[in-house]
Amino acid sequence: MSEEKLGFFARLKKGLTKTRNNIVSGLDALFSGFSKIDDDFYEELEEILIMGDLGVRATENIIDEMKERVKKDHIKEPAQLKEVLIESIKEQMQVTEAEYAFEKEQSVVFVIGVNGVGKTTTVGKLAGKLKNENRKVLMAAADTFRAAAGEQLTEWAHRAGCDLIQGAEGADPASVIFDAVSAAKARNVDVLLCDTAGRLHNKKNLMEELRKMNRIIDREFPNAHRENLVVLDATTGQNALQQAREFGEVADLTGIILTKMDGTAKGGIAVAIQSELKIPVKYIGVGETIDDLQKFDSNAFVNALFDVKQSEEMDDGTENVNIGEI
């Protein structure tokens, strides 16, 4: 690697390291570091929101809204605006207790999403949670595609202490769903949790397969409360919006489960999804054990969103970088 090459990367690294070492958290830095609300202030706010994966559009909307509020309510102090901002996002992301009605009713929970987001793990965690609430739970292992997916869910059924309906690898997942629904009715199960194979939302035939499964549940179990949950990985960027849109096309989504919130990603795309599609986040995944599922708390979410480490230094370090020499 040439010296210039190292120059660019080294500088970027240095900037990021400084970021990490700075202990002042984002929102506090933002609101205490500025004495007035000006362009620099909004730029800083933009950075925090974008870095939280809210995306360009949601970020612009929020900033526009804040600017309006500043004008309308004659807000002068950054600290005042802080309250407004936090409240606004918190309110938007709020979930009511009514959204969790399925936990107490006879219901079918259809868990869908792209590959590796944590569907199977989430089904396991949900089963554990519902068992603790003394619900009678049955699992359907409708991922008949991925190698050892059935075994993986079997282990979770074992951990949660519930029954499981399974098909062989390569079997038609719709038939597994059919069998599971029949069993749920026959055994008078409270909640049927359906794990499905991960699929990218742009694969037409695989999405059709999901639509078919959804139809079967509707047809075979019309009286059950339907809960269609899309699992999104908090680490995912703007594509999560597209995922929510497309999965919403095959089944009416009633909620989002945002996994891997124990990492450093903020999951801000959920704000954009809520704005555009009005789908609430109902649970978050915070680890790999059976207890690592929490009801969504908009308060904690917003606080974490703004808990960004700031770095002014980075900008100074970037002067005179000549990309042409990289």
Added chain:
Amino acid sequence: MAFESLTDKLQNVFKSLRSKGRLTEEDVKSALKEVKMALLEADVNFKVVKQFVKAVEERAIGQDVLTGLNPGQMVVKIVNEEMISLMGSETTEITFAPGKAITVIMMCGLQGAGKTTTTAKIAGKLKLKGKKPLLVACDIYRPAAIKQLQINGEKQEVDVFAMGDNNKVSDIAKASIAHAEKNGHNVVILDTAGRLHVDEDMMAELQEIKQVLTVHQTLLVVDAMTGQDAVNVAKEFDEKVSIDGVVLTKMDGDTRGGAALSIKAVTGKPILYVGMGEKLSDLEQFYPDRMANRILGMGDILTLIEKVQVDIDEEKEREMASRMKKGKFDFNDYLESMKQMKKMGGLSSIMGMLPGMGKMKDIESMVDEKQLARMEAIVLSMTPAERENPKLLNPSRKHRIAKGAGVDIAVVNRFIKQFEQSQKMMKQMPGMFGGKKGRGGFPMGGFGGRKFF
């Protein structure tokens, strides 16, 4: 895809500007604002975007605008070039240990990135190269992870080494080397558990593997859909276990994949492969230039060409070429070629397929499908007789056509004039389909180009 292309957006920015000799600071700044947005929408990290844009700005200001391009296109050209140079200009392969030594590859990454699948895919690739790989089940945590690797290994017909989930991972890894030596394997691939980059204990586990044996290649597996956090992940993994390369998975989705740029920017390490599907053969070489195009939203032109090439109606093309040579190309031919073009995926593709049409990148930036639609409307507003014989087009007819197409009369005039010029040029340039100076001669070139309006 649901994205408005960057080229479209820049077209709007530069609607009012005429081609000037040099890129002014103002030109560059307003163009780069759009570039910045496009990069952010593609999930390139905010800080990386800021640095990148700044560097491009410095290079672009004062540059000559090439003839045929407007300032916006010129900026895109520079951005694209810089992006490719940042992504790395060539493909990279796994490096093997010298001689008969066993090459040890360690896979690592976040949960759900696709390590186990990628491990099996790489094994398949190496087998084709005549290697004898051994897969090692080092994910002792996730339920059925070992089983998943074993099933995949069976499908790929490669051996899998496992010691259950009750042994220390570094012990399993060490034992696997002995097993490989005994059984004549020359590549060992360690499939490790997914872990968070901030999980100190789990990161220490990887470090320990590297302490007890020589790992030749540490590959970080990253989901192409990763957002802003990609820089933190890549940086932490690189700092703690020193990665040698990256595999980008789930690229068969519709993500722009800006994470690739972020990762490259913070680690400087090459991207070796991209995962393109769930089948164990769906692993491809990484092409930096294609990735740059994808992130910028200018489409993966090269792939488009490959795909489109199959559909060319050779017969029609030959026929049209011969009419062109004779200068008999009329507005009906124009319509026909437009129809063909649409079938084949747009003007950029048809032009690219014609020999002597130059580099695709340039063509892409010249094409404006919206203008083509407007021109099509003009032709459709002509009577069949007018289409066959453009000489009929007197002022009153032109007025009628302008009205019918919903455009200004000046637009109609310019269009017809260019058409006539092209006709003339075609006659003078009989070898245009094989010739080297072809661009100016092909009617679409002039008509589709931005210079027209």
